Every structure is written in C-alpha cells, then in structure tokens.
Amino acid sequence: MPKRRNPVEEEEALRISNAIDDELKREREIIRRRRGRDVKVMLLGQAESGKSTLQKQFQLYYSSKSLDAERPSWRPIVYFNILKAIRMILDELDYQYGLGPSGGRAPGDHDSPSPSPTASSSPAAAVPLMPSTSNTSGSGSGSGSASSARSLPHPAWFPELALLRHKLLPLVASEDALAAELSGGITVSGGRTGVYVRSGWQALVSAGSGQAWPLADDYRTARGKGGAGCAALENIVAKTLAAVVGEIETLWCHPGVQGLLKGNKLRLEEYAAFFLNHIRRIAQPDYLPTNEDILHVRIQTIGVTEHQFDINMGGTHYNWFLYDVGGARGQRHAWVPYFDDATAIIFLAPISAFDQYLEEDPRTNRIDDSLQLFTAICSNKLLANAALVLMLNKTDLLREKLQAGIKVRRFISSYGDRPNEYEEVAEYFRAHFIQVHRRKDISHRPLYLHFTSMLDIKATQSIIINVGEAIMRSHLTKIGLA
Numbered sequence: 112m113p114k115r116r117n118p119v120e121e122e123e124a125l126r127i128s129n130a131i132d133d134e135l136k137r138e139r140e141i142i143r144r145r146r147g148r149d150v151k152v153m154l155l156g157q158a159e160s161g162k163s164t165l166q167k168q169f170q171l172y173y174s175s176k177s178l179d180a181e182r183p184s185w186r187p188i189v190y191f192n193i194l195k196a197i198r199m200i201l202d203e204l205d206y207q208y209g210l211g212p213s214g215g216r217a218p219g220d221h222d223s224p225s226p227s228p229t230a231s232s233s234p235a236a237a238v239p240l241m242p243s244t245s246n247t248s249g250s251g252s253g254s255g256s257a258s259s260a261r262s263l264p265h266p267a268w269f270p271e272l273a274l275l276r277h278k279l280l281p282l283v284a285s286e287d288a289l290a291a292e293l294s295g296g297i298t299v300s301g302g303r304t305g306v307y308v309r310s311g312w313q314a315l316v317s318a319g320s321g322q323a324w325p326l327a328d329d330y331r332t333a334r335g336k337g338g339a340g341c342a343a344l345e346n347i348v349a350k351t352l353a354a355v356v357g358e359i360e361t362l363w364c365h366p367g368v369q370g371l372l373k374g375n376k377l378r379l380e381e382y383a384a385f386f387l388n389h390i391r392r393i394a395q396p397d398y399l400p401t402n403e404d405i406l407h408v409r410i411q412t413i414g415v416t417e418h419q420f421d422i423n424m425g426g427t428h429y430n431w432f433l434y435d436v437g438g439a440r441g442q443r444h445a446w447v448p449y450f451d452d453a454t455a456i457i458f459l460a461p462i463s464a465f466d467q468y469l470e471e472d473p474r475t476n477r478i479d480d481s482l483q484l485f486t487a488i489c490s491n492k493l494l495a496n497a498a499l500v501l502m503l504n505k506t507d508l509l510r511e512k513l514q515a516g517i518k519v520r521r522f523i524s525s526y527g528d529r530p531n532e533y534e535e536v537a538e539y540f541r542a543h544f545i546q547v548h549r550r551k552d553i554s555h556r557p558l559y560l561h562f563t564s565m566l567d568i569k570a571t572q573s574i575i576i577n578v579g580e581a582i583m584r585s586h587l588t589k590i591g592l593a
C-alpha cells in the first residue's frame with residue numbers, strides 16, 4: 112500500500128510541481144526568443160541583378176568597419192574590371208577598324224560572318240512578356256534605337272588608335288593572370304575571362320598584402336603563389352596602369368571609341384564608363400577604393416555566401432544572416448538547401464535589362480527570365496513562410512536607356528504603342544511582377560515592392576531601413592512575439 116501524504120506534504124509537492132512548470136515555461140520562452148533573434152534573409156535574382164551590390168549596401172550601413180578592413184582587397188578587382196573594359200575596347204577596334212596584327216578587315220567591312228566581340232546577342236524578333244497584362248501586341252520592329260547610328264571612321268584615327276593599342280597591350284596582357292589569381296583557380300565553363308568569388312575571397316586576395324609586396328620581373332614569377340602572387344601581380348598592374356594613364360584617357364575620349372559606343376556597336380559592361388572616367392584617381396600609387404568604387408565593381412558570385420550583421424531594433428539585438436547567391440542559371444540549384452528556414456526573400460529584378468539576354472541562354476530576354484524566376488519563388492512551398500520583398504532595380508540605367516532612344520517594344524512586343532517614357536515603362540514592368548504575385552503566390556502574403564537604384568547610397572540606405580522594419584514586423588508576428 113502506498114503511503115498517504117499528509118496535507119503539508121501534499122502542499123509541498125504541489126508547490127514544487129508548479130515551480131518546475133514555471134521554470135520550463137521560462138526556458139521555452141528564452142529559447143523561442145533566442146530563436147527569434149536569428150533572421151535569415153536570402154538575396155535572390157538572376158546574374159547581375161544587383162544582389163552583391165545590395166549586400167555591400169547592408170555592410171556599409173550596418174558594418175562599415177568591416178568594409179573599411181576589406182577596402183584594400185577590392186583594389187585588384189577594380190584593376191581587373193578596368194583591364195577587361197580596355198581589352199573589350201581594343202577587341203572591338205580590331206574588329207571594326209582592322210587594327211589587329213593580321214590587319215583585320217577593311218574599315219567598315221562587316222560582311223564577315225564572325226560576330227562583333229562585344230555586341231550582345233539579339234534575337235530575331237521581340238518577345239511578348241509572360242504573363243501578358245494586355246492583348247496589345249507591337250510590331251517588334253521599333254525604330255529610333257541608338258543602334259541605327261553609324262560611326263564614320265576618319266583616316267587619321269587608324270594610326271592614332273593603332274599606336275594607343277600598341278601602348279596598352281602590355282597592360283591588357285595581365286588580364287587573364289589577374290583573373291586566375293583572384294578566382295583562386297576557379298574556372299567556369301563558357302564565356303571569356305571572368306572573376307568568380309566564393310565565401311571568404313577577401314582573405315585569399317589580401318594574404319600578404321599587409322607585408323611589403325614582393326616585386327616580380329614578370330607575371331610568370333608572380334603567379335601561383337596564393338595571396339602573395341596576387342599582391343605581386345596587383346603591384347605590377349598598378350605600375351603599368353600609372354605608366355599608361357594618359358593613353359587610357361586618350362583612348363576612352365577618342366571619337367572612334369565614343370562613336371562605336373553611341374552607335375551601340377561597342378557594348379561595355381555597366382561599370383566601365385564609371386571606372387574609365389575616374390582613371391586618373393584610380394591610377395594614383397596610393398589608390399584605395401572608395402565606397403562608390405566598391406559598389407560599381409562587378410564580380411560574379413559562385414554558390415552561396417553568408418554575411419552576418421548584428422542589428423539593433425527597438426533596443427533588441429538580432430543576428431541577421433544575409434545569403435548572397437550566384438544568380439546564373441547553373442548556380443540556382445545551390446539556393447534550395449537554404450529555403451526552409453528563410454525568414455525573408457529579397458528578390459531583385461533589373462528592369463533596365465529589357466534589351467538584354469541571358470549570357471547562359473542568349474535566346475531568353477532578361478526581364479522574361481526574372482518573371483519566370485519570380486514565379487518559381489512565389490510558388491515554392493519551402494518558401495511559403497518567408498516574407499517577400501521585391502526590388503525593381505537599375506532604375507537609373509532604365510532612365511538612361513529610354514533617354515538614349517532605345518525602344519522597349521523593339522525587344523518586348525507586348526509593350527505595343529505605349530509611350531517610351533520612364534513612368535510608363537516602370538509601371539508596365541511593375542504590373543507584370545504584381546500580377547505574378549497575385550496569381551502565383553502560394554501563401555497570399557503581402558509583397559513589399561521598391562524601385563531601386565543600388566548605386567545611390569542615400570536612397571538605398573533608407574530603403575534598407577524600411578525593408579528591415581517590414582521583415583522584422585513579419586518575423587515577430589510569425590513567431591508570436593509581436
């Protein structure tokens with residue numbers, strides 16, 4: 112027979128049991144709050160949509176000291192971007208004016224089947240956008256594009272440009288070596304020289320850069336030494352750049368080059384004009400990249416890179432994990448393992464890209480690809496609980512293209528006869544994305560939408576604050592702490 116407790120013992124047992132319950136509740140609450148402190152945000156979107164640029168803006172706002180520490184490691188990347196731009200100009204001059212060693216073609220003779228080295232591929236006809244918001248369909252044969260302009264070479268240009276080419280070749284010769292050092296031996300199939308980064312690339316690039324740089328006589332000795340090799344190459348490139356800065360300026364301002372640019376025969380990457388306009392500052396021996404330089408740099412992300420920030424909101428500290436992913440088609444499979452515990456998705460769509468096609472699939476219009484990708488994100492079950500932010504990016508470039516007379520309907524037939532003005536075009540693209548969200552969003556969550564120009568520091572920082580608050584509100588509501 113179990114011994115019966117007297118009333119005093121009963122009371123004591125009840126008191127202990129209640130205390131244990133209270134303690135368990137308190138611990139559960141602490142765990143819930145601790146879990147609530149981790150905020151995981153994924154930056155998604157096609158290649159070159161501006162994901163890494165947004166990550167840098169976050170870093171600038173929430174962790175500017177870490178950006179300061181990284182500043183020297185951005186220098187060789189700036190150099191690499193400049194070398195690539197100059198090489199692209201020289202390649203196009205070879206093609207257009209026959210400056211190459213073989214003599215090339217006669218100036219203006221474009222009958223050869225070989226494509227221009229810098230021209231982007233364009234499809235035979237304009238495409239309608241998915242999903243179409245209207246039945247209006249344009250002819251796809253828009254006129255007035257900048258590409259109709261012609262550059263007529265002056266005879267004096269040939270010796271001038273040939274001499275510039277000759278002087279700049281030693282600088283351009285280091286492009287491949289620099290790309291290999293910066294990428295740490297990673298090569299990605301398809302496309303010419305590129306720089307690709309994984310998590311922690313800064314350490315690779317800056318190893319040894321705090322020491323006196325070893326000076327090498329040529330690139331061969333500088334290569335293959337890890338961070339020290341990179342620093343040696345960087346040193347050589349810096350000196351060569353300083354020696355030919357006048358030639359670079361002359362080349363960049365030359366009417367032969369500017370004419371090709373205006374006629375859309377020479378298509379450079381988006382950062383090129385910025386760096387070439389600032390070449391004298393960048394060629395200084397004590398050059399250190401500014402925030403603006405770092406935001407303009409183009410460096411392709413491979414896989415997924417994690418960035419952590421401590422963000423104080425309303426007196427509470429949150430650990431923000433920002434996942435910056437590679438956006439090219441071959442990279443997208445790597446996103447999925449991060450989906451199921453994502454707090455929020457920030458999706459970037461560059462709306463200036465209406466006249467561009469995917470590098471990995473030259474038949475696919477970039478806006479169309481963004482819409483397809485956004486559809487997949489909205490309808491993905493693993494992401495059903497994540498807050499959704501959409502940034503329609505590169506609005507500055509969109510304005511520039513429209514002002515230069517590039518017609519949207521020439522590339523997107525469903526644009527029809529609408530005015531080729533910024534307000535109308537931006538609204539047209541916004542309506543398409545909103546329609547995807549309305550039709551495909553699996554959890555009918557709110558969509559936080561912003562038009563962005565990611566190189567504008569002041570405007571982007573106020574958007575970051577705004578987006579951060581929206582994400583936190585949604586997060587705290589979901590975990591029951593709002």
Ligand SMILES: Nc1nc2c(ncn2[C@@H]2O[C@H](COP(=O)(O)OP(=O)(O)OP(=O)(O)O)[C@@H](O)[C@H]2O)c(=O)[nH]1
Nearest residue numbers: 158159160161162163164407409412438505564565
């Ligand atoms: N003019 C302009 N350029 C931008 C804007 N946003 C990004 N860029 C530039 O576009 C280029 C590509 O940007 P990234 O941030 O590297 O693109 P990404 O989405 O990270 O690309 P992947 O890593 O290949 O997926 C860089 O040279 C940026 O400086 C913008 O709003 N306006």
Ligand SMILES: [Mg+2]
Nearest residue numbers: 162163411412
């Ligand atoms: Mg990137």
